[in-house]
Amino acid sequence: MLDSLKAGGKKLTKPRRAILKIFQESALPITAAEVHERLKRAHRTVDLVTVYRNLAMLKELGMIESVGFHEGQMRYEVRHGRQHHHHIQCRGCGRIADLMLCPLKKLTEVVERRTRFVVDSHALEFFGWCPECR
Amino acid sequence: MLDSLKAGGKKLTKPRRAILKIFQESALPITAAEVHERLKRAHRTVDLVTVYRNLAMLKELGMIESVGFHEGQMRYEVRHGRQHHHHIQCRGCGRIADLMLCPLKKLTEVVERRTRFVVDSHALEFFGWCPECR
DNA sequence: GATTAAATGCAACTCACTTGCAATTAGCTT
DNA sequence: AAGCTAATTGCAAGTGAGTTGCATTTAATC
Numbered sequence: 568m569l570d571s572l573k574a575g576g577k578k579l580t581k582p583r584r585a586i587l588k589i590f591q592e593s594a595l596p597i598t599a600a601e602v603h604e605r606l607k608r609a610h611r612t613v614d615l616v617t618v619y620r621n622l623a624m625l626k627e628l629g630m631i632e633s634v635g636f637h638e639g640q641m642r643y644e645v646r647h648g649r650q651h652h653h654h655i656q657c658r659g660c661g662r663i664a665d666l667m668l669c670p671l672k673k674l675t676e677v678v679e680r681r682t683r684f685v686v687d688s689h690a691l692e693f694f695g696w697c698p699e700c701r
Numbered sequence: 702m703l704d705s706l707k708a709g710g711k712k713l714t715k716p717r718r719a720i721l722k723i724f725q726e727s728a729l730p731i732t733a734a735e736v737h738e739r740l741k742r743a744h745r746t747v748d749l750v751t752v753y754r755n756l757a758m759l760k761e762l763g764m765i766e767s768v769g770f771h772e773g774q775m776r777y778e779v780r781h782g783r784q785h786h787h788h789i790q791c792r793g794c795g796r797i798a799d800l801m802l803c804p805l806k807k808l809t810e811v812v813e814r815r816t817r818f819v820v821d822s823h824a825l826e827f828f829g830w831c832p833e834c835r
Numbered sequence: 836g837a838t839t840a841a842a843t844g845c846a847a848c849t850c851a852c853t854t855g856c857a858a859t860t861a862g863c864t865t
Numbered sequence: 866a867a868g869c870t871a872a873t874t875g876c877a878a879g880t881g882a883g884t885t886g887c888a889t890t891t892a893a894t895c
Contacts, residue, residue, distance in 0.1 A: 578841055578892045599883080614844050619883060621842095635771045637824070639852085640882060655818050664816050674804050678827055682798050684789050686829040690771070693812055695820040712861045712872060733851080748875050753852065755873095773883080774851060 568647050571628045585611035586621050587630075595663050596634040596642035596654065636663070636692055655693035659700025666693065702781050705762045719745040720755050721764075729797050730768045730776035730788065770797070770826055789827035793834025800827065 572579055589597075589605050597605075599618050606613045622643055625631040631643045636656045642663075653666045675686045706713055723731075723739050731739075733756055737749045756777055759765045765777045770790045776797075787800045809820045 580842060617843055635769065637769045655812060655816055657818065658821065666812055670804060670808050678789060678800055682789055683832045684791065684829040685835055686827050687792065689825065689827045691823065691825045693820050693823045695818040698817045701819055714873060751874055
């Protein structure tokens, strides 16, 4: 997993190591502010700007992925060892759950045929009410 | 269509009328800034804050819908008379095309069964390269 | 240990969007 | 047609996520 860093000519600094640890410990997508806060709680305080720069870089290297729920901020999750999936977010409490499914293999072909675009990715999120908020 | 306004106790002001006209003339989802700019070009200049407030209100009344491509801004499109659909955006030029399809009826049931959430909506966007940018 | 490119932290900035408030206006009511 | 009132508008100022410039620090290599 750290090979990707070396391959990209990136250093394994202390802040970066701490950020990666946060992601390894977090199953669900988290925001930059949440990463920042968790670092502080773990007495590994890192400047927020460093968090942002690392998120951009880790995404660039394909080590993390971004997910957006149109909350006015992005969320990120590790990619390592996890299969492609989607999410559902509760409109009440904001809680997010993984959906280990993706129904879009075939649809992608339909889209490519119809639009003459070459599809390179997609975003799919569900919204609703969780058992507690319902 | 304007009945929704009256039903909501809303007035049909000049700025509002102009904003609705912009949407009726625009097939694809546009940003607040684009609405604002088009109003200016049509010599119907309206303050940007008025645009934002109207977008919020029209969305509230279900007259327009928001779509996001994680560009750091939201887009909006009229709902009136149009069927539920999704979009694809070009990573090169940002161009958006409509996809008049939605494969998620059945999947929604699967999601509800698996997560015990009550699904109330979903967001699905494709990204890729259009014929010109490819 | 010396070298150096990458990375960090701080301060200042940008940009989408929101809020407070006084002035205006649409849509009644009489 | 004039008056009333709540809704709406524009302006100014604020918020919050994310970015940029730059001097200082640090990981990795020589």
